[in-house]
Amino acid sequence: MIPTLILVSIISFGIIQLIPGDYLSKRQMDPTISRETLEQQKENLGLDRSLPVRYWKWIEGIITRGDFGYSFSNYRPVASVLFEGRIGYTIFLGITNLVFVYLFSIPIGIYSAVNQYAISDNVVTFLAFIGLSIPNFFLALVLMFFIAGPLDVGANLGVGGLFVAQHMGTPWFHGFVPNMPKIANFFWHVWPYVIAVGTASLAGVVRIMRGQMLEFMNRQFAQTAKAKGLRENVVIYKHVFRNAINPIITNFGYSFRRLVSGSLITAIVLGVPTVQRAYWTALNQQDEQVIMAGLVFFALMLLVGNLVADFLLAWNDPRIRYD
Amino acid sequence: MAEADQVDEVERRKRRSQWRRMWRRFRRHTLGQIGGIIVLVIVMIVFLANFIAPYNFSSQHRDYANAPPTKIHFTDDGGLAWPYVYGTKKEYNEYYEKVYVEDKSEKYPIKFFVQGEKYSFWGLFESKIHFFGTGTPKVRIFLFGTDKFGRDLFSRTLWGGWISLLIGPFALITTLVIAIPMGLLSGYLGGWVDMLVQRIIEVIMAFPKLPLWLALAMVVQGLPSAYRFFFIVAVFSLVDWTTLARTLRGLVLSAREEDYTMAAQAAGASRIRIMFRHILPNTTTYLVVASTLSIPGWIIGEASISYLGLGIKEPQTSWGLLLSQANNLETITSYPWLLIPGVFIVVTVLAYNFFGDGIRDAADPFTTVGGK
Numbered sequence: 001m002i003p004t005l006i007l008v009s010i011i012s013f014g015i016i017q018l019i020p021g022d023y024l025s026k027r028q029m030d031p032t033i034s035r036e037t038l039e040q041q042k043e044n045l046g047l048d049r050s051l052p053v054r055y056w057k058w059i060e061g062i063i064t065r066g067d068f069g070y071s072f073s074n075y076r077p078v079a080s081v082l083f084e085g086r087i088g089y090t091i092f093l094g095i096t097n098l099v100f101v102y103l104f105s106i107p108i109g110i111y112s113a114v115n116q117y118a119i120s121d122n123v124v125t126f127l128a129f130i131g132l133s134i135p136n137f138f139l140a141l142v143l144m145f146f147i148a149g150p151l152d153v154g155a156n157l158g159v160g161g162l163f164v165a166q167h168m169g170t171p172w173f174h175g176f177v178p179n180m181p182k183i184a185n186f187f188w189h190v191w192p193y194v195i196a197v198g199t200a201s202l203a204g205v206v207r208i209m210r211g212q213m214l215e216f217m218n219r220q221f222a223q224t225a226k227a228k229g230l231r232e233n234v235v236i237y238k239h240v241f242r243n244a245i246n247p248i249i250t251n252f253g254y255s256f257r258r259l260v261s262g263s264l265i266t267a268i269v270l271g272v273p274t275v276q277r278a279y280w281t282a283l284n285q286q287d288e289q290v291i292m293a294g295l296v297f298f299a300l301m302l303l304v305g306n307l308v309a310d311f312l313l314a315w316n317d318p319r320i321r322y323d
Numbered sequence: 324m325a326e327a328d329q330v331d332e333v334e335r336r337k338r339r340s341q342w343r344r345m346w347r348r349f350r351r352h353t354l355g356q357i358g359g360i361i362v363l364v365i366v367m368i369v370f371l372a373n374f375i376a377p378y379n380f381s382s383q384h385r386d387y388a389n390a391p392p393t394k395i396h397f398t399d400d401g402g403l404a405w406p407y408v409y410g411t412k413k414e415y416n417e418y419y420e421k422v423y424v425e426d427k428s429e430k431y432p433i434k435f436f437v438q439g440e441k442y443s444f445w446g447l448f449e450s451k452i453h454f455f456g457t458g459t460p461k462v463r464i465f466l467f468g469t470d471k472f473g474r475d476l477f478s479r480t481l482w483g484g485w486i487s488l489l490i491g492p493f494a495l496i497t498t499l500v501i502a503i504p505m506g507l508l509s510g511y512l513g514g515w516v517d518m519l520v521q522r523i524i525e526v527i528m529a530f531p532k533l534p535l536w537l538a539l540a541m542v543v544q545g546l547p548s549a550y551r552f553f554f555i556v557a558v559f560s561l562v563d564w565t566t567l568a569r570t571l572r573g574l575v576l577s578a579r580e581e582d583y584t585m586a587a588q589a590a591g592a593s594r595i596r597i598m599f600r601h602i603l604p605n606t607t608t609y610l611v612v613a614s615t616l617s618i619p620g621w622i623i624g625e626a627s628i629s630y631l632g633l634g635i636k637e638p639q640t641s642w643g644l645l646l647s648q649a650n651n652l653e654t655i656t657s658y659p660w661l662l663i664p665g666v667f668i669v670v671t672v673l674a675y676n677f678f679g680d681g682i683r684d685a686a687d688p689f690t691t692v693g694g695k
Contacts, residue, residue: 004529007522020545129673135626135669137646141649145655148655159652261533264534280537283541295530295538299530302531
């Protein structure tokens with residue numbers, strides 16, 4: 001894990017160096033800034049030093065001081081640009097997405113497999129295909145359109161962002177009493193986001209789950225269980241399901257990757273303040289230090305996701321042991 | 324006698340090539356065929372875009388900014404009639420907003436093969452003949468409405484399609500060019516080569532795709548926008564060769580132990596020859612399946628990064644770029660027709676997914692994942 005992270009940081013650093021121009025090249029065009037000031041700034045920022053030295057300074061800052069660098073476009077530290085007021089929502093929304101995906105996909109997959117080739121199964125299969133084929137940003141746009149447009153359901157509660165203006169900056173709790181209107185408004189804003197981000201993963205997991213269930217339902221151990229008189233539900237959930245779930249867990253890392261990518265563009269469309277959105281803003285501003293830190297952060301998220309998948313796999317299947 | 328027939332049958336089956344069998348199985352996969360046909364139809368439409376579109380994709384109809392789709396009437400006084408349209412005129416509603424209303428004073432029947440704007444058909448010849456139109460510049464047909472510059476969205480959608488259709492095949496070729504040698508070398512040679520390639524793959528796969536694509540698209544941003552398409556292709560293949568190379572390596576590892584490889588070795592074939600002439604052909608089924616299944620991802624990828632403004636740029640256009648005009652709530656609710664290019668993305672990707680599913684089932688008779 002650590003060697004991968006080191007390589008990740010080198011690649012992130014390298015990509016940023018490849019982007020033509022830096023912070024100062026923009027300022028060189030500005031006639032009000034004198035040559036001397038530019039030279040001075042170049043020295044202050046360490047841009048006159050060699051690449052390995054600059055890389056080392058950057059890493060050293062992260063490890064020793066938790067300092068990810070300085071955002072020149074925002075005149076704030078990178079950590080504050082990327083994470084402040086965002087990391088909480090990012091984690092909350094990420095977990096909500098995962099819950100949404102697995103809460104629905106596994107039962108739907110099982111149902112679809114048990115009713116193989118029934119009308120309901122064909123409908124599920126077809127919908128899963130569509131879910132896989134809709135780009136999530138387009139789904140977000142369509143949801144926005146329907147909420148505010150022809151359906152006009154609760155458009156007064158707002159679409160996009162996380163709150164309407166009146167709830168911004170108000171506390172979540174008045175003492176110990178939860179601020180219900182704010183919480184309700186928050187969830188009203190969260191559901192289109194969760195659906196837009198999660199649909200593709202949901203469809204993917206449904207397909208895998210269905211295929212896996214079908215495969216194990218025909219195995220001999222399932223037939224034996226049925227033959228000795230166990231109830232259908234017991235066979236399905238105790239015997240088949242426990243075996244069929246393994247690839248779903250292995251797939252967790254993949255789904256997670258998809259969610260991190262998907263939430264980037266959806267957060268931009270719906271204006272949700274996540275880390276991904278700050279990364280996007282940084283890309284537009286060519287805010288190098290923020291882009292660099294963002295890339296490392298995303299890679300870290302994926303590593304954590306894979307680690308979780310490994311643990312889950314060992315927990316579900318005692319045959320799997322890591323040395 | 325019967326026994327001889329059977330032997331004959333077995334012999335015939337053996338001789339029937341793998342591809343023929345795959346094709347036969349594909350012919351039984353209805354959904355896969357429907358997908359394939361839809362893809363072909365879209366390819367045809369996009370190929371004939373200049374002819375089918377009533378206007379050039381960049382012509383601005385100044386008086387028709389943000390005009391809604393032109394209504395085509397099929398009935399006249401309660402009875403059926405040859406399709407016709409009315410002219411449009413601008414009015415102001417009670418909120419003093421500009422609205423387009425139909426000018427019902429005169430009917431303009433839709434004509435086919437009409438004279439219109441001059442266009443060049445893929446640089447081959449020039450023509451003025453368009454598939455349909457009103458035949459008069461006074462009244463125009465905007466099937467999908469217009470954007471804020473008064474450009475016909477229907478014409479632009481057809482024209483923008485070629486990017487979405489070509490990005491897949493192009494990205495595929497470049498991806499294969501990187502992935503095949505990497506996978507073969509890594510799997511067959513082993514040792515430090517394998518070690519190195521695997522570390523590279525690991526570190527690229529440590530990033531989520533979209534943020535990495537965007538960062539790399541940022542790197543090539545300063546380069547000339549006429550070649551933007553190829554830079555996007557390069558970005559995709561630089562990131563996406565990893566999955567393919569990794570699986571290929573696994574296949575090569577098992578093929579290395581097969582008898583035919585040992586036979587080739589014993590016969591004194593060079594390592595390059597064994598890799599490319601003996602092992603690679605045995606992985607083609609996998610490559611074909613993986614290829615068809617990876618194309619939809621690139622179509623969505625191009626649409627996504629163009630939507631975010633780092634992909635294809637004006638004056639070129641693509642479905643993702645067209646959608647980026649609908650980037651806020653006001654626009655979406657006032658001019659919902661701007662969402663139409665998205666439908667084209669969905670249909671194309673869906674068709675590709677059906678097609679890929681059919682190919683996969685045809686290639687491997689044992690998988691039953693997905694529809695019948």
